[in-house]
Amino acid sequence: MTLNKNNFSKNNQNKTINSYNNKPIIKNNNIHENQTINSNNKKIAIKNNKIKNISINNLKKLNNKKINLKNIIYISLFLFLISAVLAVQPTLISLQGKLTNESTGSTIVSADLRVNVSDSAGVTVWNETFANGVSNGFFDLLLGSRADNLLNLSFNEDYNISVYVGTSLTQIGGTYRFRGGQGQINPSNISSGNFSSAGNFSFGSSLFVDKTNNRVGIGTTSPATALDVSGTVTATSFAGDGGSLSGISSATPPWNSSGTNVYLNDSNAQIQGKHKQELEVENIGDKETDKGMLLLMRFNNDTSVGENHTELAGNGTVIVYDFSDAANNGTLEGNTSGVSWTYNPDGGKFNGVFGFDGANDHINVSSSASLNDMNDTTISAWIYARTWGELEAVKGNQSGSIVSKINKNGDGWSLLIQGQEENITTQRLYFVQDFSTTVGRWATQNQSLTLNTWHHVAVVYNRSSPSREPSIYVDGKNQSIINITSPFGSASSDSAQDLLIGIRNNGGALDRGFNGSIDELSIWNRTLTSSEIIDLYRKGYGNVFVEDTLVTGDLKVDKNILLGGNLTSVSGADYAEMFESDVILKNGDVVCLDEETKISKCTKRADPSVIGVVSTNPIIIGRDKFSHAYPVGLIGVVPTKVTGPVKMFELLTTSDKQGYAEKATISDFGAIIGKAMESCYENECIVDVVVGLK
CATH class of the missing domain: 2.60.120.200 (Jelly Rolls)
Known part of the structure; x- marks a missing residue:
């Protein structure tokens, strides 16, 4: 049986469309309120009909996945339910909408969506994740269409539907209630991003916004401060240096506090983060190693703690201070009364040091x-x-x-x-x-x-x-x-x-x-x-340990830097020395030395006074002692001004073109700048060059 181009309108209410043949097809009809479609067979095809508020009895399978959805774009979220009048039957819900960021007004171009349906008690009865469910800002989903994940709802029972976006499963909009087999839900636009409300509002039991007092509670509905968190806070970084912190409460290890300062109690704990200030290297006896320390003598002749090697009263009178918390102070002994101990203020591994004569000098x-x-x-x-x-x-x-x-x-x-x-x-x-x-x-x-x-x-x-x-x-x-x-x-x-x-x-x-x-x-x-x-x-070499730590700004070390691994730069690629100059130079200039060991652009071919190339971004700089100087790359990869033709891997020397390099010949040794890593067929190029004078 085929019903084609019929008008079952409001005026023909309570009309029943009966089909008892093997493959009924209902297409291109206007089917309005209070119509009933009966089918005793296993399959019924409903195609291209305009349908409103109808009942479909004994419906076993729909050949088409969407009903009355073609060429319709919903700016808001719409939910259409096609269900059975009988108790529990497979149900299809068409979910459509547009996803925007309310804070910027921009469209969320692409995102995953997860839809959850729960009963009136909040128990989940169905959910499904739609990978890339949002396309070009819009989503058009048919819930319950998968044979392995049918949406079985009871007619005339209350259900809740909620939508989550992204891998973090952030809920968008609210949770909306609908009744199985009836009507549609048409809330306002759902947006991911900021959410505004005239009064206080909450998202479940996890987030509460108190607009009256400008407070936010996480895990609490009664925030006492601007941000009140009930639970543990984990963060990858914090902004600022904490200089304005106040009211820090004492806590269990590894933290302790005094005023606005926070200290580490636990010797195994570490602080990692961004440091903008100059780092100062301590000797031993810092918070990382002093657990269980019973003696620490620095031998610096520190008068602020009572050390004074010039006291001449004899043995046992000159204090050597114990900088641990155990107070195991010692005394200088073995010297003759009236003779002071040998002390070198600069001779120690760290600052000053006492000298032992190998005979009887000792500390008790x-x-x-x-x-x-x-x-x-x-x-x-x-x-x-x-x-x-x-x-x-x-x-x-x-x-x-x-x-x-x-x-x-x-x-x-x-x-x-x-x-x-x-x-x-x-x-x-x-x-x-x-x-x-x-x-x-x-x-x-x-x-x-x-x-x-x-x-x-x-x-x-x-x-x-x-x-x-x-x-x-x-x-x-x-x-x-x-x-x-x-x-x-x-x-x-x-x-x-x-x-x-x-x-x-x-x-x-x-x-x-x-x-x-x-x-x-x-x-x-x-x-x-x-x-x-x-x-x-x-630490005896003045090392600064910045494991997995970003140091912004200058890092100044007074002594040596000892590397246990590699020194790696994400940008610089050469070692440079600073050379003084009386002229203005630019990055990539090929430069030569004059008799005063000042640099300027080379001006002739195969000039043996060539010294290198003005570096763009050296990883290491030496001799930074001039008022007007430039870093000249001596070893490594340096972007260099080249005049062509030059092929990749060819050796380079100076040229008659001021400040430029050109292809070298075998007779140019003694004025070789390095080897080209790129080709140049123009009059002027800037190419990477492995600099190495020959």
């Missing part, structure tokens, strides 16, 4: 509970040895004590440098820990230390560990250990003995004097990790 730190009988120990120091210490002629042993804590019976521990053992040259670091049966003695490999050089040394030791073997570091590297004698028994107590720096107590007599300088001596009651030891060593 009285026995204290914090330093006694430590199971876990880390010792760190910078040493500059002038000799290998005291020579014991009979046995042929020579060593100097850096630091020790041994009683008169030899019980305790000591860290020494050793020049020879039984007349055999060793030149190494030596660590001793006494035990009840057998003393433990360990050393680094021979020739691991040198004289008249600053070395960073460290020992990490757990005397109760099963292996009882220390880790010994020289200049940040974990050394291969020689096990001279393995310990046996229980560790001997050192509680009755003072800690001595620069000398050793050997059975009540002082020996093994250290000849040289010791700086930044520190002791912890924990075993530092290898990375922490490396950091201590690196």
Whole structure:
């Protein structure tokens, strides 16, 4: 049966269109209110009809996916429902609209959409994600059209529909209620971006906007401040330096506060972010490494803490300050009354340093509970040895004590440098820990230390560990250990003995004097990790650590920069030196030196006075000391002015064209600028050149 070009109008209300043949087709008809289409067969085709408020009974399948939607653009969101009069049947919903950003007024060109349908209790009964559901600002979706995701709704039951946009599933508009099988929903334009309202409004239970008091609550509907967050805030970065912060409350580690300043308590915590200020390098004893620190002596003769090497009152009167929190101050001893200690204000690894004479100069730190009988120990120091210490002629042993804590019976521990053992040259670091049966003695490999050089040394030791073997570091590297004698028994107590720096107590007599300088001596009651030891060593070179940190502006370092990896630039590609000039130059100019070592544009072919090319963006610049100078690229890739013809990979020399390079010949060696990385067939080009004078 086919119904074609009929008019079932309002005036013919309650008319029933019956079909009992095998393949009924209803097309090109005007079907208006209160009409009923009955079909007892499995398939019914409804094509190109104008339909309004009709019922379709026993409808099993629709051949066409859309009804009365052709050539219609909806600026707003429209929802059309085609459902069955019976209880639960597959339902189609046509969802159309335009997506705009309300803050800019611009159209959202492309986006994914997710549509969710829930029942009156809020339980989701259907959802589907439409990849690229928004095209050129519009969306035209048919919900429930997928055979594997049918939309089964009950007639005359209430449902809610909500729409989400993007991978973050941000809800747009609100949640709208409709009744199964009836009517359409026509809300105002739905926009992603800003949302405006005359009064307070909320998005579910997660976001509440208090327009009366200009407050926003996240996770709370009663914000007490401009932004009140109930929960954890995670951010990739923060703007500003925090200088105007106030009212910071104390919190659990790793944070602590005082006034407007925020500090780190946790030694393992890090701060990463943007730094605009000049970075200043601290020595050891900063917040990253001071956990468990029981001694830190900087030997700077700091009068602000009571240090004064010029006091001549004799032994035990000149304080050496402990900069840790343990207050294990020491005193200078061994010098003759009326003679001041040797102090070099600039001779230390960090600032000044005391000098040890190798005879009897030493520092005494009285026995204290914090330093006694430590199971876990880390010792760190910078040493500059002038000799290998005291020579014991009979046995042929020579060593100097850096630091020790041994009683008169030899019980305790000591860290020494050793020049020879039984007349055999060793030149190494030596660590001793006494035990009840057998003393433990360990050393680094021979020739691991040198004289008249600053070395960073460290020992990490757990005397109760099963292996009882220390880790010994020289200049940040974990050394291969020689096990001279393995310990046996229980560790001997050192509680009755003072800690001595620069000398050793050997059975009540002082020996093994250290000849040289010791700086930044520190002791912890924990075993530092290898990375922490490396950091201590690196800080001796004035390093700034900016791992995964963006530094904007200038980064000034007074001492050396030690690289553990690559130095990479995202823009610069050459090394340049600054050269003074009396003329105006531009990037890419090929320049030559005059007799006053000033630069200007080269003016003749194959000029041997050529020095390089004015650099566009060098990665490293040297000799920045002139008032009017230009960076000249000497090594690396530099954009260069070239006059053609020049082929790629050809060598270049100066030309008669002022400030330009041209193709070189084999006879031009001595005036070669570099090799072209691009071709040039014009009179004037700028091409990349691998600069390297030949």
